[in-house]
Amino acid sequence: MDVFDKCSVNLGPLGQYADQAEGYFMFPKLEGDISNKMIFRGKERLIWSLNNYLGLANHPEVRKADTEGAAEYGMAYPMGARMMSGQTNYHEQLERELAAFVKRESAYLLNYGYQGMVSVINSIVDRRDVIVYDSEAHACIIDGMRLHFGKRFVYPHNNIENLETQLKRAQRLTEISGGGILVITEGVYGMSGDLGKLKEIVALKSKFNFRLLVDDAHGFGTMGATGAGTDEHFGVQKEVDLYFGTFAKSMAGIGAFIAGDHHVIKYLMYNMRSQIFAKSLPMPMVIGALKRLDLIRTQPELREKLWTIVNALQQGLKKAGLNLGDTESPVTPVMLNGTVGEATQITYDLRENYNIFCSIVTYPVVPKGVILLRLIPTSVHTLEDVEYTIKAFKEVKEKLENHAYSKEMASIDNV
Ligand SMILES: Cc1ncc(COP(=O)(O)O)c(C=O)c1O
Numbered sequence: 001m002d003v004f005d006k007c008s009v010n011l012g013p014l015g016q017y018a019d020q021a022e023g024y025f026m027f028p029k030l031e032g033d034i035s036n037k038m039i040f041r042g043k044e045r046l047i048w049s050l051n052n053y054l055g056l057a058n059h060p061e062v063r064k065a066d067t068e069g070a071a072e073y074g075m076a077y078p079m080g081a082r083m084m085s086g087q088t089n090y091h092e093q094l095e096r097e098l099a100a101f102v103k104r105e106s107a108y109l110l111n112y113g114y115q116g117m118v119s120v121i122n123s124i125v126d127r128r129d130v131i132v133y134d135s136e137a138h139a140c141i142i143d144g145m146r147l148h149f150g151k152r153f154v155y156p157h158n159n160i161e162n163l164e165t166q167l168k169r170a171q172r173l174t175e176i177s178g179g180g181i182l183v184i185t186e187g188v189y190g191m192s193g194d195l196g197k198l199k200e201i202v203a204l205k206s207k208f209n210f211r212l213l214v215d216d217a218h219g220f221g222t223m224g225a226t227g228a229g230t231d232e233h234f235g236v237q238k239e240v241d242l243y244f245g246t247f248a249k250s251m252a253g254i255g256a257f258i259a260g261d262h263h264v265i266k267y268l269m270y271n272m273r274s275q276i277f278a279k280s281l282p283m284p285m286v287i288g289a290l291k292r293l294d295l296i297r298t299q300p301e302l303r304e305k306l307w308t309i310v311n312a313l314q315q316g317l318k319k320a321g322l323n324l325g326d327t328e329s330p331v332t333p334v335m336l337n338g339t340v341g342e343a344t345q346i347t348y349d350l351r352e353n354y355n356i357f358c359s360i361v362t363y364p365v366v367p368k369g370v371i372l373l374r375l376i377p378t379s380v381h382t383l384e385d386v387e388y389t390i391k392a393f394k395e396v397k398e399k400l401e402n403h404a405y406s407k408e409m410a411s412i413d414n415v
Contacts, residue, residue, distance in 0.1 A: 013364065025347065025360065034058050034252070036381045040357050046385055048358040048375040053222050053330055054302040055380035056292050057252035069287030077283045082109075083270075086280025094286050097293055098257050102220075102228050102245070103237050106265035110274065111281055113217055113246030113256035118144040119274030120213070120244065120258050121184070123267075125150060128179025130170040132163065134186065134196065138215060141184055150179065157189075160200045167208045180211065187216030187230030188223065191361065191374065193327030195219075195230055202239035213242040221250025222330055227296050227303050230329075247285075251292040255281050305379035306330060309386060313377050316390040322397060332375040334393060338400055343371040345405035346396055354392040 011018055014026065023029070030047065031039040034057035038047045056062050078086040091109060099107035110116025121144030125131060131145055131152040145152050151173055153166040163183070170181045185196035201212060216229045224232025227250070231240040242260045247253040258268060269275070295302065310330045318324055323335040336346070343362045350356045350373075361372040375389070399405060 025344075028357075030357070036378070036385055038357075040351065043355065045351065045355045045357040046389065048332075048356065048377070048381075048389065050378065051218070051249035051376055052252050052378050052380070053250040053306055053376070054252070054296065055305075055378055056250070056295060056302070058380075059295060061295060062252070062288065062291055065291035066284055066288040069284030073283035073287075075282045075284060078280050080280065081276055081278060082280045083276055088280075088283065088286070090283060090286045090290070091280065094290050094293070095257070097290065098245075099259050101226075101293060101297065102243050102259050103232075104243060104259035105262040107257045107259035108265050108269050108272075108275070109281055109286075110256040110258060110272075111278055112254065112274075113244070113248055114140040114143075115274040115278075116256045116258065116272070117141060117215060117244060118147065119272040120242065120268060121145060121182075122147040122273065123271040124213075124242070124264075125182055126179065128174070128177040129182060130173050130177075130179065131182050131184060132166045132170050132210070133184040134158065136186075136189055136192070137184060138186060138190065138217070141186075141215060145184075150177070158194065158197050160197055160204070163201065164204060164207075167204060167210065170210075171208060181209065182213060183210050184213045184215070187214050187219035188329040188331060190218050190331060191365075191372070192325050192333055193329045193331030194325065195223075195233075195328050198231055198234045198236050198240065202236045205239060211241040212239065213244065214240045215244045217244070217246045217256075218249055218329060218331060220245030221296050222303065222306065227300070247289050247292070250296070251289060253285060253289055253292055255285050255289060302379050306377065309377040309379065309381045309383070312383055312386045313375065313381075313389065316386060317393060320390050320394040320397070322393055330377050332377060334373040334375065336371040336373065336397065336400055337369055338371045338405065339369070342400060342405040346371065346373070346400065349396060349399070349405070350392065354396075356389060356392055 028040060034052055036047060037044050078088050080086040095107045095109060117140040125148050127149035129150050131148055133141060133154055134157055135154050136157040153169055155163040155166045174181055185201060187196055214231060219230035221227045223230045231237045242258060244258050246256040314324055314332055317334060325333050325335055327333060340362045343360055347360045359374040361374060366372045
């Protein structure tokens, strides 16, 4: 048997649809300036699928900082890992500014959120420790835990009663092992838009001895009075021991960071394999991130505009009878009932007839019979975009209920 044999037999759970879906549902190409309208397959569409929450992707000051950073330093500098030869004043400045912004003692940069999170988890726990985590944790949390030699217990999404049960189990184990407990949740759940129950989780600290790690990929820059995240929103920044944010969403960049008490961040600096054994973030990314952070701090109107669009979209969709689940963040999931075939038809209809481009999620990511259309409002959307979209979704819902989509599946070749 050749390890490559499987590659021509089955491309896996997502790849199995590659023939029909590639280029349209998966790996679609969005062209033109990143904004509310972009080109998909040669035609302008209204885009609701980019995490460009604050519109920073094409903010003139961001573009200028990125350009100047690249002109001055190129993409190569600094060479090597931070620990070896990749340290700069700018990297340290960004870390100081991030730490101050999220009200922590220290922060450390991560090259990518995904890898960084894997490495944070891997380095902060040892075989005596127990991890307790939410069942809807992002793939990077799951992968981080795969490297953990100790026990891990899952609690059903946001089920605090069950979390308490898992903490009791964890406590019994750590009393024997001599280890500690790490609880991991997200601030904003990126598919459903609901928030991790941070208040209820930190309240359990009065009963159990544990540390809390929050992945706030979608909350950083969007949630809280100053945009410092979901823990700011809930007023629990002091109780969240490790705060993780990425630059890939509201910052419209790349890279990430972890923030917490000085001695813990120092420990991570010397133990996170994703950073010790990988090249430092290139200077233009760091200079660009400093500018983005500056705009988040100094231009609250970007966040205000985002929330104007979020509120108009979510209230309008709800008023039109659409089910948005429990979202409390900008992430706007529209839940419909139908088959995967109907989901395909709806997507064609939205893209080709309404010129609306959003992400679509079906079984097995969501339960059988559920179609999740995910809209990401941003500060570059307009109230006209919102109005148009609400009307379109209302029509789509009606067509679905009248079985208009249950006919033969359309093919991409026909559009
Ligand atoms: C909850 C969550 N954590 C981590 C990540 C990974 O971040 P990055 O894109 O910076 O690797 C993502 C991005 O999709 C995310 O949604």
